[in-house]
Amino acid sequence: MTDNQDQFRNRRLGFIGVGAIAEATIVGLIQSGCNSPVRLSRRNEQRSQALAERFANVTVDSENQSIVDHSDWIFIAVLPQQARAVLRTIQFRPEHRLISLVAGIEIAELQTLAAPVGAIHRMIPLPPIERGVGPLPVCPPCSDLGALFANCANVIGIENESLFSVFSAASGLMATHHLFVWKVAEWMSAQGVNREDATAYASHMFAALAEIECHTPADELAGLADACTTAGGLNEQALQELRELGWFEEPQTRLTRLFNRLENGL
Ligand SMILES: NC(=O)c1ccc[n+]([C@@H]2O[C@H](COP(=O)([O-])OP(=O)(O)OC[C@H]3O[C@@H](n4cnc5c(N)ncnc54)[C@H](OP(=O)(O)O)[C@@H]3O)[C@@H](O)[C@H]2O)c1
Numbered sequence: 001m002t003d004n005q006d007q008f009r010n011r012r013l014g015f016i017g018v019g020a021i022a023e024a025t026i027v028g029l030i031q032s033g034c035n036s037p038v039r040l041s042r043r044n045e046q047r048s049q050a051l052a053e054r055f056a057n058v059t060v061d062s063e064n065q066s067i068v069d070h071s072d073w074i075f076i077a078v079l080p081q082q083a084r085a086v087l088r089t090i091q092f093r094p095e096h097r098l099i100s101l102v103a104g105i106e107i108a109e110l111q112t113l114a115a116p117v118g119a120i121h122r123m124i125p126l127p128p129i130e131r132g133v134g135p136l137p138v139c140p141p142c143s144d145l146g147a148l149f150a151n152c153a154n155v156i157g158i159e160n161e162s163l164f165s166v167f168s169a170a171s172g173l174m175a176t177h178h179l180f181v182w183k184v185a186e187w188m189s190a191q192g193v194n195r196e197d198a199t200a201y202a203s204h205m206f207a208a209l210a211e212i213e214c215h216t217p218a219d220e221l222a223g224l225a226d227a228c229t230t231a232g233g234l235n236e237q238a239l240q241e242l243r244e245l246g247w248f249e250e251p252q253t254r255l256t257r258l259f260n261r262l263e264n265g266l
Contacts, residue, residue, distance in 0.1 A: 011148075014039045014071030016064050016086060017078035018048045021101060024130035025075070030055050032132050032151035039067050064090055077101040080266050084113060092117035099123060099145065103168055104266035106161055107139075121145060122161070124168055129153050139164040162263070169258035173251060181206050 013029075015022050018040050026038060038058045040048040048060045061067045068074055068090050076098065078086050083102045087110070092098065097119045100110055110120050121142050128134035132152040138145050141157025149155050158164045181202050188198035216224060229236040242248065 010036070011073060012037045012039065012071045014067040014074045016041045016067055016074065016076050016090075017082070018044055018051070019077060019079075021125055021127065022075065022077035023047050023051065024127050025077070025101070025125045026051055026055075026058070028125070028129035028132055028152035029149065030057065034148065039070055041067055068092060068096065071096075073097045073099060075099045075101060080104045087113040090114070094118045097121070101125060104262055122164060124164075124171055125153065126171060126174065135167075137164060137167040165259055165262040168262050169255050172258040173255070176251070176254075177206075 013034075013036050015026065015038065018026075022040075026040070030038070035057050038055070040051060040058060040060050041064055042048055042060050042062045045060075052058045052060045061070070064086065072095070074092075074096060076083060076087065080102050083100075083105055092114045094116045096114075096117045098110065098114050098117045098121075100120065100122045101124070102122075103124075107120050107122065110122075111117070114120065119142075121138055121140065123136060123138045123145065125136055126134045129136065129149075129152055134153055136149050136153035136155045137158050138149075138155055139158040139161055141159065146155040146157065156167070158167065182199075184205075185195075185198040185202035188201065189195050193201075213221065213224065225239060229239060
């Protein structure tokens with residue numbers, strides 16, 4: 001356990017909704033040293049049971065109200081279309097803190113649904129949090145949450161909820177990224193490279209490039225593409241051909257559509 005997390009040893013954490021992203025968050029937290037008591041809703045039972053068997057500080061509870069009654073910080077991680085009905089069945093107290101992972105429901109509405117809860121934050125954990133990496137936008141910023149997650153994520157505090165939706169929209173390109181990497185590997189395999197070598201090459205190449213991007217100052221990121229091209233070389237050719245197709249404008253068009261959807265309540 002680290003100093004960061006030692007201060008939360010007696011802070012009881014509750015999770016309502018134990019799906020894909022809650023599981024990744026719980027695993028990331030505990031593997032990074034958090035040993036606070038963690039109480040999980042039974043659904044999804046296979047996941048919650050497996051987590052309770054894996055970690056000594058995790059227990060499963062059948063009743064959402066009981067999770068809230070026995071927790072200090074409550075994370076809600078059900079689907080957007082389930083969240084309102086779930087929150088309406090729960091009674092919070094002013095000393096509770098509610099942390100919503102649910103996309104598209106704003107703090108003002110959460111305050112009504114969870115009254116008289118004392119504090120509300122929204123955050124966007126991503127699947128890699130399970131491996132102790134990746135960004136974690138938190139709105140509004142919270143030093144306690146920042147410290148709790150400091151060892152498994154790069155916490156980014158965001159004051160403005162509309163800007164928070166910008167981060168949420170950007171997270172909508174994860175699947176596109178994975179498919180892009182796969183398409184490179186698939187093409188290599190089709191040329192005769194064995195599948196293991198092709199997938200290892202594509203995934204490690206993009207991971208290595210991401211490593212450079214993460215350590216590049218913001219005002220230099222735009223120049224990375226041109227910096228790794230050689231005049232008359234392969235990268236220059238691909239970049240130019242894709243630019244001529246308008247290929248690089250497409251992600252921003254999609255992001256605007258995702259943002260608008262979020263702003264309109266999904
Ligand atoms: N996936 C991501 O990368 C990601 C990233 C950031 C934020 N989010 C947000 O996180 C939330 C969860 O996403 P997810 O991908 O983890 O979805 P998911 O895998 O479908 O998880 C939702 C979980 O909620 C459970 N549930 C439904 N009703 C419940 C109730 N009344 N009481 C307790 N549990 C209940 C479901 O159980 P059953 O299976 O039994 O129905 C399911 O296990 C969404 O709001 C999403 O916007 C997701």
